[in-house]
Amino acid sequence: MPRSILIRLLALVATSALVASACGGDDGPDESGDPAGTAEVGDVPEADPESDLAAGCPVDVLDDADAPVPITMWHSMTVELNDALVALVNRYNSEQDQVDVELQFQGGYTESLDKYLTALRGGTRPTIVQLEETALQIGIDSESFVPMQACVDASGYSFDDHIDRTVAAYTVDGRLHAMPFNTSNPILYANMNMLRAAGVEELPTTVAEVREAAQAVVDSGLAPAGVTFTTSGWILEQWYGLAGEPFVDGDNGRGERATEVLLDTDLGHEIFEWLGTMVSDGLATNVGNGENAEHLIALATGQAAMTLHTSAALRSVKIAAVDFPDVEVAVGPMPSFGDIEGGTLVGGAALWIDGDTSDEERAASWDFIAWLNEPEQQAEWHAATGYIPIRRSAIVLPEVADLWAAEPEFRVAYDQLVAGEENIGSAGPVIGNHAQVRLDAIVPAFERMWIQGQAPDEALAEAKADADQIIADYTDRLG
Amino acid sequence: MQYTALTVAAIVVLLPIYVTVAFSLQTGASALDFPSSLFPFPPELSVFRRVFSVGNLGRYMLNSAIVAVAITVAQVLTSILAGYAFAFLRFPARNVVFVGFLATLMVPSEVTIVANYDTIVGFDWLDSYQGLVAPFMATAFGTFLVRQAFLAVPQDLRDASRLDGYGHWGFMWGVAVPLARPAIAALGVFSFLLAWNQYLWPLLITNTDDRRTVQIGLKTLASNNVNEFNLVFAGTVVASIPIFILLLVFQKQLVRGLTSGAVKG
Amino acid sequence: MALMLLLPSLVVFGLFVYYPFGRTIWLGLFRTSPFGNRTTYVGFEQYADVLASSDFHHSLWVTLVFTVMTVPVGLALGLGLAVLAHQRLSGVGIYRTIFSSTVATSVAVASLMFIALLSPSVGLINQIIKGFDGDPIYFLQRPGWALIAVAAVTVWQNLGVTFIVISAGLQSVPDDLYESARLDGASAWMRFVDITLPLVSPTLLFGFVVLTITSFQTFGQIDLLTGGGPLDATNLIVFSIYTEAFRNFNPGVAAAQAVVLFLIVLALTVVQLKLVERRVFYG
Incomplete structure (x- = not known):
């Protein structure tokens, strides 16, 4: 068979495989709001002027x-x-x-x-x-x-x-x-001055590198910790998205109504382990729920060198940083656990x-x-x-182009989002009482782990049990 | 020697107030440097203007004032009327009604918030002055206070006024109320203070800046200005000034209102 | 005539005390969907569930601990201040005004003022600690500290009231009693224990019951400072009722909790009526 035809066939097989995997369930819309499976990731809705x-x-x-x-x-x-x-x-x-x-x-x-x-x-x-x-x-x-x-x-x-x-x-x-x-998007905020002084020349891109950088900061005595953590639940879901893994069952809640959180996976354990040991090893500080921006203020006051926070705060952070001249604000994409198979x-x-x-x-x-x-x-x-x-x-538009030329930190979140691979993991979980799952299952798990020293595996197990219960209770009360 | 103890105690009591004022007069990094953070020179006064513009504290305080005055007037009036009935009138089931009033003292408002919320929603009074005022227009405490004062009116005055042809209404407003003025004034000041300081109920039923009272306004200010803590502290100072003034001017009445339950028992 | 005079008060009470009280008990018998559109009758099972729930026990326990932390300390401090300011010294009036000043602070004002002291980044205490190269104390973010911090705010805020009330009680103690005791050679401490304490006891008892009942109604400080956390360390019962009703949309559970709260407060009020009559020295 001529080589060109072989290549073309392979390409065809590859593409159809992609298409096949992209076309999933086929049930029609459900009255009760149960997403019934046609929600393909990457589906951008078309306008249908004839629709009901x-x-x-x-x-x-x-x-x-x-x-x-x-x-x-x-x-x-x-x-x-x-x-x-x-x-x-x-x-x-x-x-x-x-x-x-x-x-x-x-x-x-x-x-x-x-x-x-x-x-x-x-x-x-x-x-x-x-x-x-x-x-x-x-x-x-x-x-x-x-x-x-x-x-x-x-x-x-x-x-x-x-x-x-x-x-x-x-x-x-x-x-x-x-x-x-x-x-x-969540991004990494860092005080580049402190990192350089600790011998870290580049912003970490993986959690392993974050740990190394934090270790360097603590070892050099520049700050009591390398990173500040908040007890918010979204960070967990973001790492699942980056890894391309679904956070809940039912195709991340988009195919069928979610019934359990998929915490009991290798990734879940890895995340809890990392979060737990960073604090127990003295490399990170837990500053609470972050509602008063304590995790960012800690960077300003020299209590830490890095933190994770939403890109939406970038302008505010830069404005506030003017008051703190020895802080050089650097911004990078969210550090990942291993290879990025999905996206934030x-x-x-x-x-x-x-x-x-x-x-x-x-x-x-x-x-x-x-x-x-x-x-x-x-x-x-x-x-x-x-x-x-x-x-x-x-x-x-000039407004953005000029901004990105002058302040390239502003394009980090955009690049990160656009670079993301679209799959069921990076689409993000869909849960009925999502906020309550975060607040009443994930946050207490972090608190127990960081404040009371509960072992990461136990914290994870309890978090899963609590979250599953909360989801079940909501579904039950929906009637 | 006694002065030392007094002064130390005074410093401890005033410390939170002082620190808040001091921090409100500084910005950014300077407020984080101890000990200079405690001595803001020169003071940054512009923040107080922003409290009213950005922080909208003027509106919040106006709302609190409207609500507190309305509640105070209502409570004073209903207490006078009911207190009069208990003090001067004989009527059937008087004891039952008395106990009924007493019973309302046993049910703290926190217990009934869910049901009261539904009621207010039913009247479509969410986010309105009526909704803020209505549940608090009567008070058993006030009624008993005024009743106590009325009971102290000498019998001869009552007889004299009846002989002069004054009915109850004339006697109430012509004799009893003027004589009970200290107690009524105490009630007024006390009611105003409690109404101004309310937190849970305004939190529940106000949704917009238009009707937010100052306590909830402070919460909004605090969550809305996480990075500008001097603004938040300035707002706190401003919000407390009216009551501090009230305390200074009406100290006697306030004391009387607070102690009316304590000393006699 | 009497009816006319009583009617305004009775209407208000009827609408906003009697009726909602009954309705709250009624609400406790139903389980509601998150959007309020479906309710199922479950009867007293919901009350039983609430009474058995460990979260509820925890809330009650935390409220109890909080009460124990704030009431005796608050009374002791108020008494101390009142005794201090009771002396006949020139200028003592200024001190009296200072000691009463916290009566002007509301829950919101007091809470925010304490943030100026307690915040890990901008708070005064942590600034001092940082000056000594220490690590900041996360007063509001650690379960151990959080309840103490909220208690401190409450005690401080109530200082003005307790001071005023106890001062008034002190004023009713006749001076000649002190005079004769001093002539008899009694020390200041003995005068305090044998004269002041007994004669001020009705006031103290009144303060005790009022402060206790108020502590079971604590809400604002929690909402502003800790949101019930961390780890439910400050999830006092009124806050728990609020979260159940308006965050988890479980009015049935909230109502059941509210009824239990009522019974506790009722018991405390009855205690006041009994104790004040009996145990107090009227000499």
Whole structure:
């Protein structure tokens, strides 16, 4: 057989293998919100103007409405993020007269979600609410939102210019439920001055290198620890995403409703072991839940040299660092456990449209949300915060291009997200009461391990038992 | 010698207040250097302006003021009316009602928050002044306090006023209330203080800056400005100033209100 | 006429005390879905579950420990301050005002002021420690310290009230008693133990019961400082009720816990009524 034909055949086999693995289940959408298996990772929804959903978001009524249509948006942005959001909203309100957006700060993501769910039982509901990425399943289960797909269909919106993963993250069963807006990634923040003084010339890229660097810092006596940890649960899920492994069963909760956390794997044990020994060996300090940015402040005050945190804080960190001249802020991708088979999860939050709204309000909301997704706005948002610009064409806009030339730290999160391999692991877990799993199972496990010295394997076992129980309880109460 | 003990005690008591004020007058790194962090010279006063602009503390304090005044007025009025009934009137089932009032002292508001929340939602009073004020418009403590004061009104005055043709209403506002003024003033100051300092209920039912009271406003300020702690501390100082002023001006009434249960028993 | 006068109060009580109390007991009998749209009757089984749950026992235990930490210390400190300020010295009025000053602090104000002392990065205590090259103490992030920190905030915040109340009680002690005791050669300590303490005991007892009941109602400090953690170390019972109702969306469980809280507070109030009548020296 001629060589060229052989090569072409091999290529064909390879591609069809890829295609075969990409096409999975085939059940239709489920009434109860159980994702029934067609949610292929990497599925970016298409607009279908003929769909039944489109009637739920008649975007054209905006032109006929008594302007301006007032809408409210609940959000959780603080400090510079808040400033940037306010600036965007003010500009939107002043540049057109069909919609008037009122921002209402509702505390952190958890508090905001709690308030929204409480409001479902009777109370004022906002038009738009910004919910963390973990709220996907509970948003679907509540059946209280207008699926964003409705507006996508009605307006014929195209996601060609979006970074696929940011949209796919919120798509289940080919249906988009929320629109991405502020997308972030965890990155490594470091005080390069301290690292160099300890003999570490380059930022660590694997957790083994992090450990070495921390050891160097501690050995040199420059700081009491090399790294600061917070007791937040997302870091665990991010490492699963990087490794391309699902965090829960049921195809990471996207094929079927999740019933257990897959902590009892080699990766899970490796992670707990690493986290546990870093602290017990005196190389890392646990600073609590990080809500007061203690893990970052520790870098500023010379208590440690490295920490992991969301890329969204980059602008704020750089501004704060001005006050601390002996800290040189360096930023790198999230250190991995071994080879990167997946990618960091799409973090941050997305915007949901509440269902208790009039047609005008929905049209108005869609107008605003689509505006926020435009390249110019994403560029401005990115430069003011550190959130990743989710529009590909945004990165060639001068605002972003110049920023990246002058401050290359800002492209770290973007590069990291785009480089991610799309698979079931990097799509991220979908769990009903995701926040509660983190708060009541993972966080206490870390606390027991770091504060009470519980052995990592035991902490992991208890975390799994707790998490499975929490998931089962939620599913049970759903009825 | 006694002065030493007094002064040491005073320093310990005032320390948190002093530190908060000192930190609020500095920014960034300077506030982290002990001991200079305790002596902010020159003081950075611009932060206090930001407390009102960025921190919106003006609105929060206005809300607290509206709510506290409303609650105080309502509590004083209902206590006067009910106290009068218990002190001067004979009516059937008087003891039962008395015990009923007493019973409300046994049910702390924390126990009924879930049900009360549902009630407020039912009236569509979430995030409203009515929702903040309504549950607290009456008080058994206040009623008993005023009743006590009314009971001290001499019998002859009562007889005299009846002879002069004054009905209950005239007697209440013409004689009894003026005579009970110290107790009523004490109740007023005390009610205001408690209402201003409420935390759990405003947390539950306010969602927007429009109606947030200052205590919850402080929480919002703190979580919203994690990196600017001098702003948070400045807000704390500002939020407490009205009550400090209240304490200084109405010290006597405040003391009386607090001790009315203690000394007589 | 009487009805007219009592009606406003009774309406408020009816709507916001009697009715919700009954409804809370009723709520405890149902299991609710996370979105509030489906409820199933489970009867007293939910109460039994709550009473048996180790999380609930833990909350009760933590609340008890907290009470033991704050009440005696608070009373002792208040008494100490009151005795100190009871002396006839010039300028003592200033000290009295200083000692009463914390009555003006709310839970939020007191909590935030203590962050200025306790924060691992900006807190004064840790600044001092850092000056001595020590490692920062994570007061609010370590289970051992967290409850102590919250207790300290509470004791400090209550100092003003306890001081004022006990001072008033002290003032009712006749001076001639002290005079004659001094003439008899009694030392300051003996005068304190034999005269002050017994005569101030009704006030102390009142303070004891009020502080205890208040400590079972603690919420704001937890919400602002620790969020119930770490590891539930500060998950006092009112906070637990709040989280169950408004975070885990389990109003049934929250209601059951609330009813138990009520019974405890009731028992304490009854204790007050009994003890104050009997054990107090009225001499």
